[in-house]
Amino acid sequence: MTGAQKPTGRIPGFLRRREWLLAVLIVIVYFVFNSQLPESYTVVNLLNQSRVYMVDVGFMAVGMLMVLILGDIDISVASIAALASTVMAVTYNAGQGLPFLVSVGLMLLVGLVCGLINGLLVTRFHELFPMIITLATQTLYRGIAYIILKDQSAGSFPSWFSKDLGYGSVRILGVEVPLMLICILAVFPLYYLWIHRTAPGRRMFAAGTNITASRYSGVRTDRLKMTAFVFNGVMAAVAGIFLCSRTGSVKYTIAAGFEMQAIAVAILGGASTSGGRGSVVGLLLALVLMTALKNGLMLLYNDAFILNLSIGLMLILIVLVPNLWNMYRSMRTLRRQRLAISKS
Amino acid sequence: MTQQAHSTRTLGRETVAPVLQVEHISKLFPGIKALDDVHFDLRPGEIHALVGENGAGKSTLIKVLTGVHQPDGGRILMDGKPVVMTDPLVARRHGIAAIYQHLAAYPHLSVAENIFMCNEQRQGKGPFISWRTTHRRAEELLRSLGSTISPGELMGALSVAQQQIAEIAKALSQEARVLIMDEPTAALSRRESEELYNIVRRLRDQGTAIILISHRLEDTFTLADRVSVLRDGRSIGTWQVEEVTADTLVSHMVGRSIDQYYPNKSSQVGEELLRVEGLSRTGFFGDISFSLHAGEILGLTGLVGAGRTEVVEALCGVTCPDTGQIYLKGHPVTIHSPHDALKQGISLLPEDRQKQGLLLPWSIQHNITLLRLDQHLKGGLLSYPSECKVGEEYVRLLSIKAQTPQEPVESLSGGNQQKVVIAKLLTADARILIMDEPTKGVDVGSKAAIYQIMVDLAAQGYGILMVSSEMPEVLNLCDRALVMRSGRISAMLRRQEFTPEKLLSAALPLSAERKGEEVLHG
Amino acid sequence: QAEDAISIGVVYKQSGNPFFEAGVKGFEEAKGELGFTFEHNGPADSSNEGQIQIIEGYIQKGVDAIAISANDAAGVVSVLQSAKEKGIKVVSWDSKVNAEGRDLNIDPSVAQNIGRVQIEEIAKQIGGEGQIAILSAGATMDNQNTWISYMKEELKKPEYAKIELVTTVYGDDLTDKSYQEMQGLINSYPDLKGVISPTTVGIAAAATCIKDNGLTGKIKLTGLGLPSEMADYIKDGTCEAMFLWNPIDLGYTAAYASVALVKGTITGAAGESFEAGRLGKKEIMDAGDGGTFTLVGDPFRFTAENIDDWKDVY
């Protein structure tokens, strides 16, 4: 649908990049809610709430970003998280089974294997779209979790896991920062370097932009896809770890619907479902924005549907408004040039 | 416009009013003036060639004429009356049909439907499309072009050249008063070109006015009545074809003269680099055997759809051959992917630059460096300055017409895009270069530059396999030429045996050989 | 603490579910009598994670008590424990939270009774013999499974020897899936006499399906249903009688219990009791799972005679 004449005129100044736009929005959202709720909506409270909104969906979005950059999509992540969590809970079996860390290792392995299966299907059947493949594996993986766990919930994790990791925090400069938040923040610098500064990262963007041309240029596209799907599976399992530590128990329905949240965050952060675009910094900022917005709405309106409605609006507007602005700009530039011609 | 443009040849056409006139046309793209006060006129029953360097603005002018782009100044007149081409359908209603430089095909639809898209064959006056009529008329059109393509075939299943033929059929189907062809022969071999020439001449004699854009000077000289030159978006002049020679035309286009078009190839043919034995792939080609030596330029020619592209793609690991063996310097190798091929020292310049060669939204320099990112690592991380340096270097070396190397390639003209692909290929540092139609859509000046590069590389001991449909290219550049006919090698000729007739007769299908001979001499 | 300064955060399974809208009416009623403030919310997708978000929001706001109908009895324990550490009282109502996460559970009715009355009803309707089936909600729902196990228990009694429970199917509390399952039952068991559906979504779908197949009166139906949804089917005889406790009373009791806990009149230990307004005194008993509970009342039987009184209430 992108016409042949792509306007190259852009938003002026610092709002041009999605990252800056997000940063400005975060500040606006913060001050708006803070003025409404000066007591409960504070930086300290927000930091604390980041556990709820930023960590598990965040890890999924980290994995999803890579898949999106490659121009694919994976809607089975939440099911992978569920299956991995199930396997962990069942093998640990409230302390009766394997040692806890072994179970967690197994969990990561399950994430890896699920990702591998997705990757294999996607690379072996180029005719099929990842969306449809992962739609099927989504049902399949969660179905397996259902077979294993049936109607039970499993849990009773060691207390360091559900108390210290799930709800614990570290004092940094006099502020309580949740342990989980530190974990996910630690991932971002490395991820930034990988995606934006290394050769494989560059090739991922290439493959997402034009897979045929990239292949002709010696990019091993199948291998990249494989990497992305496996990484995504492992990240889903990691998200599962943090989610389990918060809920303290696992049911087969755990994390249902998280895939769409992860996709939404990645898109908000500048990724595109058509591939070749995405930003790690943008992703981080989008996570922060989501946290600030969702928490504020939750406190102010306390209504699930209003919350979703606002997220939906935000998602569309953040893409739509710059587009409209661009169109307006390039129209105006051309009109000015035309005017100059007709005068001369 | 020079006054002499209006002086005329004997037919008395000067009294004929032009069908189409373009006055003071300007077109801006953000940051660039693609057309600047251009004048142009077209009379009924003439073939008017439009020539110029890559990026001169030819395609842009065409798009302005057909309403794809809106001009920023000036006006268009048809039959002396000003018209506004608000969109391509308006242009079509005025009787203008066009074949664009970059394929405008619908790969998922049948050939017949492609031909009649927006010109649907309906049942009587009703709103419903009649598929029977559509297919029948498509078949007639294709046969008149000497093509055997079945109208029911999916467009996407055809090769680039076959699609080009379908595009031509599409333009012809509109029975337009003005027919515009932007590089119609770029992907065609001699034989298809001849068929096209015949049809174009017939249309001209029926009174159709034709604009022809081609980087093959021979097209201009064999077909055109008049020729107009564009340079940097400005009209340079219009001449009767008899009034100009190739050299003067080139100097009008480039602004300087080019003394040597085909460089002298003096390098010695050395050791064997590549040998192929019994390569075949079901349905595409069979039993292909040949060898390529250091310092050699080996031509691979044949008719459209003969399978040349398929062969080179199999060599480069894009597709997998079913049987056969490839030897590099005598050692058997297996190549599963283009990555393997590059590792083994084989690099490919693909046929379709837009789909296979370029990342259109990316900058020139990032396109060029993609092949060898490892050369731009500093401490494991990519170094931007290093990429810039290489970008600038190649923009200069190949005189790519761009403001900066950071410009996205999608805003470059067709020929300049081709140069970016070539630049990328040159970074590969592979001993074996396979080039599929390397000069497709490239202007004369740059063509000469590309030939020079090829010859220089050969002199440095590279082996070059060049797929080409342009006879002169093969005749003047190659040490040896392979000719393919429906998936098999039909002849291997040495330089001293080269004649156009031999090449053509090896390429033509056995039954059609006689007919082809007539075309050539008729 | 003054009653008008007490704030309660109400959490239910799903936003927009009429059953819980009715429950909220109970809180409204109690609020009118006691003067506390409350907020209510449930996730859009009936998920455990959504409930956690809501609870975290309440903790952040500093409510005094949380009254929750949990989607996953174990899944909210951790977060509720962290709430309790901050001095927030936790009452679970309708669907319990595991003992470690709550101070008190408000049970609509004794599970055993819920199971028993439905078997008694269906036995009466089909004349004491023939095939019956159960159309449940999710196979994972604690309360559903408890009731079903008590039903099976009940069926072992000699007076039900001629009744055969052929299968239990699950409609996941989705109307169309429940409908398909019901259609499957009809197609697969031509001799089916009766269906029990202990879920409001399931029983409505089953009624629709039975009526669509023209089997009204041929396949008997009972279970737990909302009067507003089932009024027409009860009147036309598709479902002669069904049961449900009163969600308004449930919310009402939960509100009184929360306030009592916050004020410290009770601690939630077995043997204590509190006043629950118009419902009188409520005893706190040991629930056998390590926690305590109190009962609201037995399920109410809705028939063609009384349905008009209730169909506009909830």
Place this chain on the structure above:
Amino acid sequence: MAEKKQGRSPMVMLLKHREIGLALILVALFVLVGLRNPAFATLSNALFILEDTSIMIVLAIGMLCVLLVGSIDISISAIMAFSAMTAGIVMKGSLNQASVQQMVDGVMQSVTVRQGTPLIWLILIGIGVGAACGLVNGVIISYGKVLSIVATLGMQYIIYGLSHVISDGQAVYRKDMPDAFYQFSRTSLLGLNAKVWIMLAVFLLLWVLVTYTRPGRRLYAVGSNPEAAQMSGIDARRSTLLAHVIMGALAGLAGLLYASRDTKITQDMAMGYEMYVIAACVIGGVSVSGGSGKITGVVLGALTIGVINNGLTMMRLTGNSEFWKKAIQGALILVSVIMNVLIQRAHTQQILRRRNI
């Protein structure tokens, strides 16, 4: 190569039209489940499946249009809920938001008398609201140049939110529905249910549209190569808009059928349905990147999903465990799409071999 017309052997026919392959998969599924449970492979059950699937077929046909232009719509379940809810509010005669109430009062007065609202009004309202939602989707996607997944994901949240706002969380039940609306999905004609007739009408209409009319063929053109479409003067934006409006209108219609069948309208009705519809299209051979897909394929794809769902219901009744169902469903969808690919590949191979090179 063209010396001989392609032979018309049954094998070639089969491979040429992938729908036939799909039909075979369908029959195989039918027989397999039928062996386990004879009650499955009966005419009445087949009719039930057809009836039960017809809503999905209506949606899948709409989705075909959207996928053809290279777009996608994952807000359809929200549109279904919203348009049904709007119609429901008209039936009930009560809008729960006082502010909106005043705005709509005028309209309501003309169409509402509780049980008295004529069915045709309700249908028009449902389809109209659906089409309006589709229009908004289409405008955002084609004129705002927002990727369709992003736009419709956002719209999904928004529209569900709106149906919450207008209903204030209250559901609409049988007691609020006029009898005509209740009968809307239940009447039979010539032994076929009204839903099936409506589905057949939609099928016929859209079949003519996409095979025999210019706006219909342009959907293919735009999806196949948007740049080329623009160059030949097709307004890609208008085609995209058309596809989304069709999708919206059909989702509105489907929402009403769904509501009438379930005799209940909730704000979150049909959540998650869109994925099955997309799966039905893909199984039916529609390309998610646009430009290719046949309406017959889509119908068969939806039927395949219907048979899988119904088959699983019937399978379990003869002893399978409930817990296996979900996994089997996922696996079967996977197997169906992969089978389709393999058949397609075999077809290509066959054609290549016939070239004799």
